Amino acid sequence: MSIKDSNSVILMAQEAKVASLKLSLLPTSAKNAALRAMAGALRRNQSYLIKENAKDLAAAAKKNYAKALIDRLSLNEKRIKEMAQCLLDTEELKDPVGQILSVFKRPNGLVIKKIRVPFGVIGIIYESRPNVTSDCVGLCLKSGNAVILKGGREASYSNQAIVFVLTKALRRTQVPSAAVQFISSARRSALDILLRQEQYVDLIVPRGGEGLIRFVAEHSRIPVVKHYKGVCHTYVSDMADIEMARNICWNAKVQRPGVCNAMETMLVHRHIAHRFLPVMAADLRKAGVEIRGCPRTRNIIGASVKKATERDWTEEYLDLILSVKVVDSLQEAIDHINMYGSHHSDAIVTKDHKEGEHFLKSVDSACLYLNASTRFTDGYQFGFGAEVGISTDKLHARGPMALEELTTYKYLVYGAGQIRE
Amino acid sequence: MSIKDSNSVILMAQEAKVASLKLSLLPTSAKNAALRAMAGALRRNQSYLIKENAKDLAAAAKKNYAKALIDRLSLNEKRIKEMAQCLLDTEELKDPVGQILSVFKRPNGLVIKKIRVPFGVIGIIYESRPNVTSDCVGLCLKSGNAVILKGGREASYSNQAIVFVLTKALRRTQVPSAAVQFISSARRSALDILLRQEQYVDLIVPRGGEGLIRFVAEHSRIPVVKHYKGVCHTYVSDMADIEMARNICWNAKVQRPGVCNAMETMLVHRHIAHRFLPVMAADLRKAGVEIRGCPRTRNIIGASVKKATERDWTEEYLDLILSVKVVDSLQEAIDHINMYGSHHSDAIVTKDHKEGEHFLKSVDSACLYLNASTRFTDGYQFGFGAEVGISTDKLHARGPMALEELTTYKYLVYGAGQIRE
Numbered sequence: 001m002s003i004k005d006s007n008s009v010i011l012m013a014q015e016a017k018v019a020s021l022k023l024s025l026l027p028t029s030a031k032n033a034a035l036r037a038m039a040g041a042l043r044r045n046q047s048y049l050i051k052e053n054a055k056d057l058a059a060a061a062k063k064n065y066a067k068a069l070i071d072r073l074s075l076n077e078k079r080i081k082e083m084a085q086c087l088l089d090t091e092e093l094k095d096p097v098g099q100i101l102s103v104f105k106r107p108n109g110l111v112i113k114k115i116r117v118p119f120g121v122i123g124i125i126y127e128s129r130p131n132v133t134s135d136c137v138g139l140c141l142k143s144g145n146a147v148i149l150k151g152g153r154e155a156s157y158s159n160q161a162i163v164f165v166l167t168k169a170l171r172r173t174q175v176p177s178a179a180v181q182f183i184s185s186a187r188r189s190a191l192d193i194l195l196r197q198e199q200y201v202d203l204i205v206p207r208g209g210e211g212l213i214r215f216v217a218e219h220s221r222i223p224v225v226k227h228y229k230g231v232c233h234t235y236v237s238d239m240a241d242i243e244m245a246r247n248i249c250w251n252a253k254v255q256r257p258g259v260c261n262a263m264e265t266m267l268v269h270r271h272i273a274h275r276f277l278p279v280m281a282a283d284l285r286k287a288g289v290e291i292r293g294c295p296r297t298r299n300i301i302g303a304s305v306k307k308a309t310e311r312d313w314t315e316e317y318l319d320l321i322l323s324v325k326v327v328d329s330l331q332e333a334i335d336h337i338n339m340y341g342s343h344h345s346d347a348i349v350t351k352d353h354k355e356g357e358h359f360l361k362s363v364d365s366a367c368l369y370l371n372a373s374t375r376f377t378d379g380y381q382f383g384f385g386a387e388v389g390i391s392t393d394k395l396h397a398r399g400p401m402a403l404e405e406l407t408t409y410k411y412l413v414y415g416a417g418q419i420r421e
Numbered sequence: 422m423s424i425k426d427s428n429s430v431i432l433m434a435q436e437a438k439v440a441s442l443k444l445s446l447l448p449t450s451a452k453n454a455a456l457r458a459m460a461g462a463l464r465r466n467q468s469y470l471i472k473e474n475a476k477d478l479a480a481a482a483k484k485n486y487a488k489a490l491i492d493r494l495s496l497n498e499k500r501i502k503e504m505a506q507c508l509l510d511t512e513e514l515k516d517p518v519g520q521i522l523s524v525f526k527r528p529n530g531l532v533i534k535k536i537r538v539p540f541g542v543i544g545i546i547y548e549s550r551p552n553v554t555s556d557c558v559g560l561c562l563k564s565g566n567a568v569i570l571k572g573g574r575e576a577s578y579s580n581q582a583i584v585f586v587l588t589k590a591l592r593r594t595q596v597p598s599a600a601v602q603f604i605s606s607a608r609r610s611a612l613d614i615l616l617r618q619e620q621y622v623d624l625i626v627p628r629g630g631e632g633l634i635r636f637v638a639e640h641s642r643i644p645v646v647k648h649y650k651g652v653c654h655t656y657v658s659d660m661a662d663i664e665m666a667r668n669i670c671w672n673a674k675v676q677r678p679g680v681c682n683a684m685e686t687m688l689v690h691r692h693i694a695h696r697f698l699p700v701m702a703a704d705l706r707k708a709g710v711e712i713r714g715c716p717r718t719r720n721i722i723g724a725s726v727k728k729a730t731e732r733d734w735t736e737e738y739l740d741l742i743l744s745v746k747v748v749d750s751l752q753e754a755i756d757h758i759n760m761y762g763s764h765h766s767d768a769i770v771t772k773d774h775k776e777g778e779h780f781l782k783s784v785d786s787a788c789l790y791l792n793a794s795t796r797f798t799d800g801y802q803f804g805f806g807a808e809v810g811i812s813t814d815k816l817h818a819r820g821p822m823a824l825e826e827l828t829t830y831k832y833l834v835y836g837a838g839q840i841r842e
Contacts (some may be wrong), residue, residue, distance in 0.1 A: 372836025415793025419672035
């Protein structure tokens with residue numbers, strides 16, 4: 001990367017910082033007006049956005065990208081409408097900034113208020129889907145943060161066009177347009193420089209493949225909130241309703257296998273395995289799912305089933321593949337998940353509420369489900385509007401990250417001349 | 422470091438992890454019983470602790486350590502009583518584990534509970550004062566976390582004796598004694614290995630000099646919550662009560678200059694400088710404080726005052742030295758603090774409440790004071806009982822860190838068979 005390019009990333013970070021201090025003081029009404037202005041601009045510039053997107057699609061076609069990726073990359077009238085709607089939905093969400101988290105008085109008369117404040121500048125590193133660009137801009141601005149975006153090379157024309165439209169719209173609002181910055185260079189070296197701007201950037205959220213996320217986590221001097229992968233489990237207890245378990249497991253595995261909250265391993269109590277596994281396996285096979293089973297699983301549903309190796313228990317297939325293990329007890333299921341899981345989303349299916357509570361309490365994951373599909377781990381599904389990502393970290397944010405998770409807090413201490421004895 | 426030593430650190434981390442899973446399920450009463458048992462054991466083993474401490478003191482005397490350091494290192498009857506009392510005070514504090522942070526119902530009937538849970542295993546790296554050992558054990562256990570302690574070489578006999586007494590006491594309680602681990606090796610290589618146990622250790626809190634903290638932050642694969650330094654400011658507005666400002670500034674600089682929440686830079690509005698600076702400078706000189714002033718400061722209180730250089734604005738003196746700057750406006754004070762400060766603790770002295778609020782809102786620091794001394798940034802002073810440290814990070818914890826800050830959260834989702842459409 002040239003010195004010029006490097007300087008431009010540093011300059012962006014500085015400009016974002018200055019803008020963030022201004023933005024942090026704006027009232028909700030000013031931020032909402034900006035969200036409306038951006039939503040309107042997206043709709044009005046639909047044909048420009050589709051034209052720019054076509055350039056990315058042409059490049060993708062030349063490179064023989066997978067059909068699923070090309071689909072994720074495509075913008076059309078409907079998707080642009082959805083992007084605009086997401087900004088309007090964000091307008092409706094409660095502004096977390098200034099919220100009083102607690103207030104207490106000390107014996108010496110000091111009054112201490114703990115209030116929510118924006119982080120400052122948030123860097124978002126992401127891949128493929130261009131709608132992420134406007135969704136993240138909306139969440140960051142509403143929570144009072146400036147944002148630096150670095151999208152994937154494959155969507156560079158689309159992302160640049162979206163940012164151009166959004167920042168132009170901001171010029172007619174109180175939100176400084178420098179609060180939205182976009183790094184157009186696709187090079188890793190540009191990312192490297194961004195990750196060293198700890199003086200100006202307060203938080204990095206990487207979204208994408210495990211390789212990208214590991215690169216970011218290892219190279220960043222700025223705190224990173226992330227998840228590497230989602231190795232999600234469903235445990236079918238001997239106290240499960242078999243029909244419910246079939247439904248939930250099918251949904252968790254088949255409905256959208258390529259996402260982080262899809263099930264990768266199914267654990268089944270040995271007392272229910274003979275009744276449950278044959279019907280479940282038939283369901284899964286019909287959907288084209290390859291099963292990799294432990295010895296007891298293979299005993300029950302046939303030795304033609306592939307053997308699960310130790311490696312399968314930690315694998316995130318992101319595909320129509322499922323590892324299956326028969327366990328002796330609730331405790332064995334809990335221990336398996338805590339040992340092999342990725343602490344993302346795990347479920348138990350049981351009619352015994354006490355057993356369910358013990359599972360929820362004992363498994364060390366961000367989101368735990370009693371009698372529901374792990375597929376619900378999602379900002380929109382949780383009612384947070386949208387999300388900038390999902391965290392399996394324990395520091396700061398766990399699970400879907402939306403407006404509240406884009407804030408930190410500070411203590412305001414009101415005195416009347418108190419000094420320390 | 423030998424392979425044997427390295428294995429022993431890894432083994433400790435594994436044992437702590439196993440113990441933490443057990444500890445996380447214990448009721449408050451069991452944790453409180455353990456705190457009482459440990460407090461009793463410290464009192465009963467007073468003479469043993471003083472005997473072991475004498476070995477550290479003898480070594481320190483041989484090495485001609487500073488008197489202040491030797492004082493910090495010393496254990497006597499009074500200090501051991503205070504250590505025991507801190508454990509009993511921690512017993513009185515509210516257990517944060519299991520607290521419901523929010524609960525909401527989704528249109529599809531899912532009920533989502535956000536509850537406080539322990540981190541798991543917390544590593545605490547610290548220097549000199551042996552009471553930190555038992556204070557941190559108390560806070561970690563009460564918040565349901567196992568703890569791995571690594572104290573400074575200078576207190577190794579004392580720390581080892583305290584841990585021996587505490588873990589022996591735990592053997593008669595429900596808290597597994599493996600929940601308290603102690604790394605006796607003073608080598609940095611032992612620390613290095615601990616910092617790579619991200620599989621078993623969830624959080625690292627370094628306490629000590631900036632060098633130690635930078636080493637930990639740069640080498641850790643585990644998330645670190647910390648502060649590097651405290652460059653704290655007091656801004657004396659043109660609307661300040663001069664007597665109050667004298668009191669507060671004197672307290673913030675002189676009462677205990679060697680700590681992170683002491684004032685390092687005083688900012689004074691130009692309209693009050695002629696009335697305030699001469700009396701304040703006289704107070705400070707009486708206390709032996711060296712003043713380093715900007716040109717306008719030197720114009721007012723005499724050219725014999727040392728010149729402040731650019732470097733002084735970022736310096737944490739931890740000593741009877743103060744940099745002083747005359748500013749033109751509230752905004753200049755805010756900009757100076759945001760640019761040169763360490764985002765720890767900053768104060769304004771003013772009779773104008775509106776101006777005060779603007780300062781509190783605009784300065785990006787963990788703790789902001791209106792008409793009070795920055796010296797109050799402290800877990801005990803905030804009413805948190807004790808603290809494991811003070812954070813200037815924005816991720817997870819900001820300001821004094823005690824029980825609540827030693828927890829994270831997870832989402833429990835209660836369904837009746839819901840699947841994602």
